[in-house]
Amino acid sequence: xxxxxxxxxxxxxxxxxxxxxxxxxxxxxxxxxxxxxxxxxxxxxxxxxxxxxxxxxxxxxxxxxxxxxxxxxxxxxxxxxxxxxxxxxxxxxxxxxxxxxxxxxxxxxxxxxxxxxxxxxxxxxxxxxxxxxxxxxxxxxxxxxxxxxxxxxxxxxxxxxxxxxxxxxxxxxxxxxxxxxxxxxxxxxxxxxxxxxxxxxxxxxxxxxxxxxxxxxxxxxxxxxxxxxxxxxxxxxxxxxxxxxxxxxxxxxxxxxxxxxxxxxxxxxxxxxxxxxxxxxxxxxxxxxxxxxxxxxxxxxxxxxxxxxxxxxxxxxxxxxxxxxxxxxxxxxxxxxxxxxxxxxxxxxxxxxxxxxxxxxxxxxxxxxxxxxxxxxxxxxxxxxxxxxxxxxxxxxxxxxxxxxxxxxxxxxxxxxxxxxxxxxxxxxxxxxxxxxxxx
Amino acid sequence: xxxxxxxxxxxxxxxxxxxxxxxxxxxxxxxxxxxxxxxxxxxxxxxxxxxxxxxxxxxxxxxxxxxxxxxxxxxxxxxxxxxxxxxxxxxxxxxxxxxxxxxxxxxxxxxxxxxxxxxxxxxxxxxxxxxxxxxxxxxxxxxxxxxxxxxxxxxxxxxxxxxxxxxxxxxxxxxxxxxxxxxxxxxxxxxxxxxxxxxxxxxxxxxxxxxxxxxxxxxxxxxxxxxxxxxxxxxxxxxxxxxxxxxxxxxxxxxxxxxxxxxxxxxxxxxxxxxxxxxxxxxxxxxxx
Numbered sequence: 091x092x093x094x095x096x097x098x099x100x101x102x103x104x105x106x107x108x109x110x111x112x113x114x115x116x117x118x119x120x121x122x123x124x125x126x127x128x129x130x131x132x133x134x135x136x137x138x139x140x141x142x143x144x145x146x147x148x149x150x151x152x153x154x155x156x157x158x159x160x161x162x163x164x165x166x167x168x169x170x171x172x173x174x175x176x177x178x179x180x181x182x183x184x185x186x187x188x189x190x191x192x193x194x195x196x197x198x199x200x201x202x203x204x205x206x207x208x209x210x211x212x213x214x215x216x217x218x219x220x221x222x223x224x225x226x227x228x229x230x231x232x233x234x235x236x237x238x239x240x241x242x243x244x245x246x247x248x249x250x251x252x253x254x255x256x257x258x259x260x261x262x263x264x265x266x267x268x269x270x271x272x273x274x275x276x277x278x279x280x281x282x283x284x285x286x287x288x289x290x291x292x293x294x295x296x297x298x299x300x301x302x303x304x305x306x307x308x309x310x311x312x313x314x315x316x317x318x319x320x321x322x323x324x325x326x327x328x329x330x331x332x333x334x335x336x337x338x339x340x341x342x343x344x345x346x347x348x349x350x351x352x353x354x355x356x357x358x359x360x361x362x363x364x365x366x367x368x369x370x371x372x373x374x375x376x377x378x379x380x381x382x383x384x385x386x387x388x389x390x391x392x393x394x395x396x397x398x399x400x401x402x403x404x405x406x407x408x409x410x411x412x413x414x415x416x417x418x419x420x421x422x423x424x425x426x427x428x429x430x431x432x433x434x435x436x437x438x439x440x441x442x443x444x445x446x447x448x449x450x451x452x453x454x455x456x457x458x459x460x461x462x463x464x465x466x467x468x469x470x471x472x473x474x475x476x477x478x479x480x481x482x483x484x485x486x487x488x489x490x491x492x493x494x495x496x497x498x499x500x501x502x503x504x505x506x507x508x509x510x511x512x513x514x515x516x517x518x519x520x521x522x523x524x525x526x527x528x529x530x
Numbered sequence: 531x532x533x534x535x536x537x538x539x540x541x542x543x544x545x546x547x548x549x550x551x552x553x554x555x556x557x558x559x560x561x562x563x564x565x566x567x568x569x570x571x572x573x574x575x576x577x578x579x580x581x582x583x584x585x586x587x588x589x590x591x592x593x594x595x596x597x598x599x600x601x602x603x604x605x606x607x608x609x610x611x612x613x614x615x616x617x618x619x620x621x622x623x624x625x626x627x628x629x630x631x632x633x634x635x636x637x638x639x640x641x642x643x644x645x646x647x648x649x650x651x652x653x654x655x656x657x658x659x660x661x662x663x664x665x666x667x668x669x670x671x672x673x674x675x676x677x678x679x680x681x682x683x684x685x686x687x688x689x690x691x692x693x694x695x696x697x698x699x700x701x702x703x704x705x706x707x708x709x710x711x712x713x714x715x716x717x718x719x720x721x722x723x724x725x726x727x728x729x730x731x732x733x734x735x736x737x738x739x740x741x742x743x744x745x746x747x748x749x750x751x752x753x754x755x756x757x758x759x760x761x762x763x764x765x766x767x768x769x770x771x772x773x774x775x776x777x778x779x780x781x782x783x784x785x786x787x788x789x790x791x792x793x794x795x796x797x798x799x800x801x802x803x804x805x806x807x808x809x810x811x812x813x814x815x816x817x818x819x
Contacts, residue, residue, distance in 0.1 A: 135538055170605075177657040181609070182596055188560045254670075375537075383542050390549025397556035401563075408670040415748045526750035527762045529672055529802070530653075530680065530694065 113376040123378065125316045126385075127324055130377040131331045135384065139327045139478075140214075142388060143207035148312060149392040150200040154244075155305065157193040165251065167297035169290045172253035173410045180407060192400025197245050199396065201425050204241045208234065208463075212492055215485055216326035217467045220474035225322040227477075228467035233315045235463050240308050242425065247300035249423050250293060258411035259420035261288050261296070267422070267433060270448030287413065326478030331373050333475070418512040427506030428499040429456055434514045459495070568660045569596065572613035572629050579630040584622060592616070596659060599647045603810045608647035608656035610664060618643065645813075651695050652676060672749070683761055684769065684795050686711070694765075697803030702730060704818035712803075715796035725784075729804045738784065745805035755780070768798030 107113040114128045133139055164183055166175040179186040211217055217231035250261045265288070269279035284291025319325065323332075409415075422430045429452050436447025466488075476482035481489060511517030573594060581589040597611040611617060613629040623632040633643070641651065649656040654675035658664035666674030674680065681691035690711045700706045703720075705713040723731060725738035752767045755778065760766060767778055772794035775784035789797070807814070 132537055174607075174657070181657050181659045181663070185560055185564055188563070380538060380542070383546060384538065387542050387545040387549050390546065390553055394549055394552030394556050397560070398552065401556060401559050406670065409672055412748075415750055418750070524754075524762055526748075527752050527754065527764055527767065528674070529749055530674065530676065530691070530763050530765045 107378065110376050113378045117378045123382065125313070125320065126381045127320065127377040129371075129374045130381060131324070131328050131374040133327050133331055133373070134325045135375075135380055138480075140325065141206070141210055142384075143203060143210050144315075145385060145388050146392060147200060147203040147207050149389045150196050150203055150396065151308065151312070152389070153196045153393055153396045154193060154200060157189050157196065158301070158305075160189055161193060162301060167251070167293055169253060169293055169411070172251065172293065173407075176252045176254075176407055180404075187404050188397070188400055190400075191404040192396050194405040195399040195403055196396045197248060198424075199399075200241055201245055204238050205425075208238055209492075209496065212466075213489055214326060214478055214480050215470070215472065215476045215482055216478055218326065218470060218472070218474070218477040219467055220477060221326070221329055222323040222332065227322050227326065230315060230318040230322060231467050232464060233311055233318065235460065237308065237311050237315060239460070240304055240311065244300060244304045244308065245425070246423060247296040247304065250288070250296045251300065252405075252407055253293065253411045254408040255411060255415070255417055256406070256408045258288055258413070259417055260422050261292070263420050263422045263430065264426060265292075267429065267448050267452030270446065271453050272449060275449075288411075328478070330475075330478045335373065419510060419514050421506070421510070424503060424507055428502035431502040431506040431510070434510075569612045572661070573615065576613070576615050576630045579626055580616065580623070583626065599644060601645060601647050604647075604650070604813065606647055606650065606656055608649050609659050610648040610652075610654070610656065612659055613661070613664075614648075617648075649673070650699075651692065653695060684765060685791055686795055690795075691799075694799045694802055697800065698805070699807060699809060699813065700815050700819065701803065701807060702817050703728070706815075706818065711792075711796045712800050714793070715800040718793065718797065719800060741801060741804060743805055745802045754778070764802060765795075765798055768801055769794045772797050 107116050117123045117126055117128050161179070164175060164179050164186065166172055176190070179190050181187075183189075211231065211234065217227050217234075219226060219228050221227050246261075246264060250257045265279050265282050268282060269275040271278055280286070282292070282295065283289070284295050323329065421427060432451030432455055433447045434451075436445070436451040438445050438447075470485070470488065472482065472484040472488075476484050508519045509516055511521075511523065517523065573592070577589050577592055580592060592615050595612075596609060597615065598607050598609045599611060600607045614631075616623050616626075616630050617633040618635075618638070619632045620635055621632070623630055624634070626632070647656060648654070652675055653673045654666045655664055655668075655671050655673070662668055663671070664675075665677070666672075676688065676691045676695065678688045681688045684691065693709045693712045696706070696709050697712055700709065703716045705716060719728065722728060722741070723733055725736065727733040727736045727740040727742055729742045747764075749764050752764055754762055754767065760770075769791065771778040772787070772789055773791065774786055775782045
């Protein structure tokens with residue numbers, strides 16, 4: 091275009107690659123796209139392989155950053171002003187109620203999505219250490235486990251910010267459980283709250299963690315998580331495609347004339363390229379356009395669903411935090427209710443001795459589960475073929491145990507959410523509940 | 531070119547369009563809610579009433595947009611005047627339907643609206659800008675508007691029920707002008723000294739609970755008997771308790787006094803007003819005032 095002046099088309103130039111080479115260049119040269127693969131197998135693009143749950147989680151996180159970024163301008167992290175500033179967001183800020191509703195529902199959805207993502211990775215054996223040369227998927231699994239805990243941390247710290255009764259007592263219960271750690275429990279609680287009770291220092295700590303510290307870790311680790319996928323040779327399902335291509339190649343060697351046409355762009359740097367290229371090429375397509383289109387579509391859908399839910403289910407704001415009035419029962423955030431339920435089950439009386447289940451149910455059990463999750467890639471002895479395959483027969487037993495534990499946690503969460511009333515006694519959801527009285 | 535024709539191109543494109551459409555719907559709903567809020571309809575209503583009764587010129591003076599009375603020393607903001615724009619318009623709108631009705635001007639003398647706001651006396655949620663929330667008829671709002679309908683549940687008139695909020699500031703056992711129900715209760719309440727300690731009055735040998743701050747006891751602390759029918763409120767608990775102490779508090783040593791329901795309501799409101807008062811000096815009434 092040199093010499094013939096400026097054309098508005100220049101704005102769009104480069105966005106429509108015309109050859110596979112240009113498509114690959116766009117991925118390699120564009121900062122935003124460089125995390126995407128140059129080529130992608132059709133199986134990785136399919137919905138069934140992964141459910142695209144990681145992408146969905148990432149996009150929910152983006153929605154949270156967008157809405158949270160605006161809320162940062164409106165919310166005041168002081169115990170005198172926090173509640174009133176949330177009321178103002180609800181009642182006088184333009185689009186405020188929508189913004190807050192969307193932020194809240196997205197936070198709940200992200201917890202759900204990140205857990206589903208983990209379940210998918212487990213059931214497809216995608217964390218397995220047997221991979222292409224240079225790949226080490228367990229590392230990304232560990233990053234993922236940390237990302238999940240960061241998600242819980244973000245949700246938990248955000249819970250306190252409205253400074254209403256729900257916030258105050260959920261955090262009181264949550265930090266009491268953390269305080270049951272033997273020997274250092276009180277110190278842990280003190281570190282979290284900056285005092286003996288939930289007060290101004292706790293609010294400030296949770297605010298800084300929620301708005302700056304945890305998101306910073308999150309963003310860094312998400313980037314690392316995605317980069318690791320490239321370093322591990324793409325999704326685990328790709329390993330299967332590569333292996334199958336190799337099998338076929340052994341039977342019918344490819345014509346050498348076809349090996350470089352499609353794979354030239356990749357320069358032989360990743361796992362796909364290390365395999366017989368002509369056969370693999372048949373199974374794959376240029377990554378850029380397909381993935382960008384898919385990713386943008388998922389982002390739009392996620393943003394739209396979060397926005398619509400934010401409109402349909404506006405966030406509640408209970409009475410202002412009141413240390414003198416304990417709701418009965420005081421419940422932790424829903425995703426921790428299976429732990430609170432465990433604590434209550436494990437708390438019982440033998441004669442005159444009260445056995446406190448806080449440490450057992452609230453610290454030890456989740457600690458063991460997280461430890462098991464983290465070490466599982468090293469303990470899993472299933473063969474390499476089990477990676478990237480749903481419910482591989484060789485992993486039948488571990489899948490069953492995993493699903494059983496998951497099922498138990500889900501059941502306990504449902505019980506804790508819907509079937510527990512005053513004094514953590516059993517109630518039926520349809521029983522009339524009087525709540526507490528009103529003033530007049 | 532063929533290399534870009536993904537097997538998923540068509541279905542993904544449909545997804546892209548669906549996402550865009552859904553997003554437009556969401557933005558559309560949010561936009562409509564933003565430009566046509568509930569309070570704008572109320573302002574239109576007031577506009578129409580003023581136009582009809584006082585003419586277009588007067589109607590043009592009405593404020594638009596969210597209105598608020600901010601009383602910094604009390605840390606209160608009341609947005610009631612967003613809909614009730616004409617509360618200070620005097621006799622001309624004294625009989626007009628709500629939300630256009632003006633406030634009786636007499637009470638504004640001692641309680642100018644710019645330094646007292648609305649909810650301090652009326653109850654309700656000053657922050658809110660929609661009718662249900664502002665009138666406090668929503669979950670998690672503890673101080674509803676003390677309106678005629680609510681007063682009827684206790685066989686009281688609206689002004690009688692509102693004496694509760696008068697008494698939040700006008701404390702003490704001296705009679706106060708404009709609080710007939712509580713003044714009558716204050717005459718009776720000295721009999722309670724036989725057993726109880728009352729606020730500001732010493733009792734050397736109280737044999738019953740100290741009632742000095744009874745009004746601070748949170749609703750969640752009140753226990754209603756099994757199968758209790760009727761209003762589950764602190765006010766009703768006290769009324770029923772005054773009428774028949776053992777019914778509400780089994781094993782209580784308090785005798786029945788044979789009070790009328792109205793007397794019981796007056797005493798109940800008085801007891802509920804016994805709470806600490808946290809007012810800047812300029813807002814604190816003198817004794818008996």
